[in-house]
Amino acid sequence: MVYEFRYLAPKSKAKLCAMLLEHAQDGKLLAGGTDLLPNIRNGVFRLKYVIDLKQLPGAASLKYSQQDGLILGPAVTINDVLRNRTARRLYPVLCDCAHELASHQIRNRATVAGNVANASPCSDMAPALLCLGATAVIRSATGQRTIPFTQFFAGVKKTVMLPGEFLEHIIIPPAASPAAGRYLKLKRIAGHDLGIVGVLGTLQDGKRRFAVSSAAPTPVLVENVAAGDDESTVVKKVLAAVSPISDVRSSKEYREHMIGVFVQRLLQEVQ
Numbered sequence: 001m002v003y004e005f006r007y008l009a010p011k012s013k014a015k016l017c018a019m020l021l022e023h024a025q026d027g028k029l030l031a032g033g034t035d036l037l038p039n040i041r042n043g044v045f046r047l048k049y050v051i052d053l054k055q056l057p058g059a060a061s062l063k064y065s066q067q068d069g070l071i072l073g074p075a076v077t078i079n080d081v082l083r084n085r086t087a088r089r090l091y092p093v094l095c096d097c098a099h100e101l102a103s104h105q106i107r108n109r110a111t112v113a114g115n116v117a118n119a120s121p122c123s124d125m126a127p128a129l130l131c132l133g134a135t136a137v138i139r140s141a142t143g144q145r146t147i148p149f150t151q152f153f154a155g156v157k158k159t160v161m162l163p164g165e166f167l168e169h170i171i172i173p174p175a176a177s178p179a180a181g182r183y184l185k186l187k188r189i190a191g192h193d194l195g196i197v198g199v200l201g202t203l204q205d206g207k208r209r210f211a212v213s214s215a216a217p218t219p220v221l222v223e224n225v226a227a228g229d230d231e232s233t234v235v236k237k238v239l240a241a242v243s244p245i246s247d248v249r250s251s252k253e254y255r256e257h258m259i260g261v262f263v264q265r266l267l268q269e270v271q
């Protein structure tokens with residue numbers, strides 16, 4: 001189903017914020033459109049206005065500094081991250097998750113900001129942002145606020161962003177040494193697919209973290225892993241943090257089982 005809507009492409013943040021407020025009920029932001037356009041076509045959203053953020057100055061900027069870390073604008077695509085040498089060298093875990101997201105063609109359009117703003121439980125970028133301690137810079141007509149991604153997701157397809165706000169930047173802090181880690185994603189088919197379950201395990205400065213996708217209403221970060229914990233204790237801690245459901249892609253029990261398998265593998269592999 002396709003219907004007519006007005007396409008707006010503001011060239012300043014002030015105009016964008018004004019449009020977001022004015023069209024809070026009948027408009028939506030467009031980044032890469034890989035979530036938004038299927039929802040428009042399927043009739044999930046019935047919009048009068050689509051507000052493209054890609055004309056904003058600096059929207060596609062991907063910058064690194066030793067002081068601030070990696071700063072991603074709202075139009076930075078998944079493939080922009082994968083093509084960036086600094087991101088690959090200093091944030092391999094971010095690139096591992098990025099590489100698991102959809103196909104090369106989708107990754108050319110899909111943005112990191114759109115992936116987390118969409119707030120799907122199966123977001124593949126959220127686990128990296130959670131484990132790396134990233135923050136969201138949210139802008140509205142009245143100013144900016146910064147919150148950690150641990151507080152960004154509010155439920156299935158819900159974030160803490162209010163009407164009139166948008167995700168202006170993602171900041172991934174600098175680290176003395178890159179986090180080691182790996183993202184294991186279970187899919188129904190080989191190649192690109194949404195995850196049945198995904199587990200990222202990282203080790204940085206002696207601290208282990210896990211982040212799990214597709215296993216709760218929001219992506220989940222597990223930080224309470226102690227250096228002396230044995231495998232089964234760690235598996236129990238991760239399973240205690242999630243609440244998987246049965247749906248078309250998997251049963252709850254299979255999800256739980258595979259989370260355990262992935263956590264064990266990650267404990268062995270990520271050293």
Ligand SMILES: Cc1cc2nc3c(=O)[nH]c(=O)nc-3n(C[C@H](O)[C@H](O)[C@H](O)COP(=O)(O)OP(=O)(O)OC[C@H]3O[C@@H](n4cnc5c(N)ncnc54)[C@H](O)[C@@H]3O)c2cc1C
Nearest residue numbers: 029031032033034035036102110111114115117123124167
């Ligand atoms: C075939 C296919 C396969 C896919 N596979 C995967 C997969 O394996 N893993 C995965 O995680 N996802 C997958 N997706 C989903 C999608 O590609 C990603 O979530 C993508 O990163 C969304 O980014 P986008 O720029 O396209 O967002 P858009 O579609 O432009 O926007 C998504 C939502 O976020 C809002 N939004 C966008 N940017 C902002 C912002 N800066 N501030 C506030 N709100 C904003 C929009 O209004 C919209 O509601 C797939 C999609 C398709 C079509």
